[in-house]
Amino acid sequence: MIRSFGVRDLLLVGNLQKKGTCLDPEIALTRPYSPLLAALSSYLLLQEGGTSTFILEAMDQSSPSTSPHGERSPERSRGTVEPSGHRQMQGLAQMRQRRGRPEADVIYLAPSFSTADEAPAIWHRLLTHLCTRAGERGIQRLFARLAEDGEEIETFQQVGFSPYTREDIFRLNSLSESHQRLDRVVMRPQQAVDAWALQRLYANVAPRLVQHVESLGERGWERSSVDWPLRARSEGYVLEDNGEIVSYLLFSGGRIGHWMRILLHPQAYDRADEVIQHGLAFLSHYPPCPIYCSVREYEGGLRAPLQDWGFEPFGSQAVLVKHTTVRIKEPARKLVPALDKRAEAATPTMSRINSNRGI
Structure with missing residues (x-):
């Protein structure tokens, strides 16, 4: 039961x-x-x-x-x-x-x-x-x-359930003084008007299969401030280049660890260090805890920069999906009475019979 x-x-x-x-x-x-x-x-x-x-x-x-x-x-x-x-x-x-x-x-x-x-x-x-x-x-x-x-x-x-992608999790045990220093601010806080630009960035990063499975629209980039009791407040930042968002940084702090997620345009991997540096500098204001960053299999350009900043491989996981069958209630259809008449054999009238006989 x-x-x-x-x-x-x-x-x-x-x-x-x-x-x-x-x-x-x-x-x-x-x-x-x-x-x-x-x-x-x-x-x-x-x-x-x-x-x-x-x-x-x-x-x-x-x-x-x-x-x-x-x-x-x-x-x-x-x-x-x-x-x-x-x-x-x-x-x-x-x-x-x-x-x-x-x-x-x-x-x-x-x-x-x-x-x-x-x-x-x-x-x-x-x-x-x-x-x-x-x-x-x-x-x-x-x-x-x-x-x-x-x-x-x-x-x-x-x-x-079927696996459709995999993720590697990297861990940074602690922040050094170099991690806490920010040379210049190049990322700005995420805004509601960024939803469409973030959707375009996601389309440039994720393979078609992943996009089809996740079906992320503009609302998929809305950031909730608190989702108690599961998640703490998260902060999102974007990096722009010639008016286009080329990176998205999302991080949240916790009691025993902090979480960081990076979305970076394939043609902007040369700016990975800037994004990682910003994330670490922001997280330095949180209580000292290990920092984790998840990287999907199609985001290979982030692995080497993360390791250069001191992150180490922590584990790998498969991401699975199950498409459910949604029950749809349809109202019973009933024919209009005028249309619900059965076909009947035509009965000739007296005038039609007489006309056929030529009378």
């Missing part, structure tokens, strides 16, 4: 959050994440478009080798064999809808693969439920980020 989070689930979620997996690296690396706090905030504030939390509690009566539908179970594909008999299965899943967009991110699943042998089966059930509920809410795409070499990817693919 899978149900939406309620007050009766406080204790269960409190226990499950100790052994789950956070799938959003920006959240996991920059601030302690509490699934219980996220679930409670959405529940008490009635935020339908916020964090949706679902609870699985069921007795697993299927055999270890096949699912109830005769398909090979995730446990079997993982290579583990469970003893016969009934098992109590408990799990937790959370997805977060993106503000103003028909998209959501899978951000938390419990238990993790490292803490429970039945985790693949639990994830499979919860992910299937997430996809169904997302479609019912009009969400067209579900996204997830997973360690590139992790076995969790197989379970996501069984539900219909």
Whole structure:
């Protein structure tokens, strides 16, 4: 049985959050994440478009080798064999809808693969439920980020998720005095009127496949000041060259780490040092913490400059998407009474018969 989070689930979620997996690296690396706090905030504030939390509690009566539908179970594909008999299965899943967009991110699943042998089966059930509920809410795409070499990817693919790009995460442990010095200010704060120019920059950076999957329009560049309790306030800056935006810098500070994201035009890689220097100088005003920067596989021109500034490879992740089936309600169509008459055989009138006989 899978149900939406309620007050009766406080204790269960409190226990499950100790052994789950956070799938959003920006959240996991920059601030302690509490699934219980996220679930409670959405529940008490009635935020339908916020964090949706679902609870699985069921007795697993299927055999270890096949699912109830005769398909090979995730446990079997993982290579583990469970003893016969009934098992109590408990799990937790959370997805977060993106503000103003028909998209959501899978951000938390419990238990993790490292803490429970039945985790693949639990994830499979919860992910299937997430996809169904997302479609019912009009969400067209579900996204997830997973360690590139992790076995969790197989379970996501069984539900219909597909990888469409990958990201490398770089880490800078601490800032030196040279990082905090800014020779000259060449970037300005992001403004609402920059949305169309940022969309053009994104089109020049991302491959067609990525653009098609993410479907970022102008609203995709709107920056929210606070998205409590998941994210802190973010700051965006742009770099212009001859009236055209050639780079976008987005960063946010956290309690245990800071996050930085750079979008740089392929023909402006010679200005990567300027952008990185600005980002580090801005983050020097935040409490000292490690700084993380994500770089996608098609942004290779950023890797060497980041390493020149002291960043080191930290990890790689696959970015997956699942296109949901959205339920569309159509009103029943009814013919206008004048048009709803069946075809009838023509009956000749007396005048027509007489005229045919020549009378």
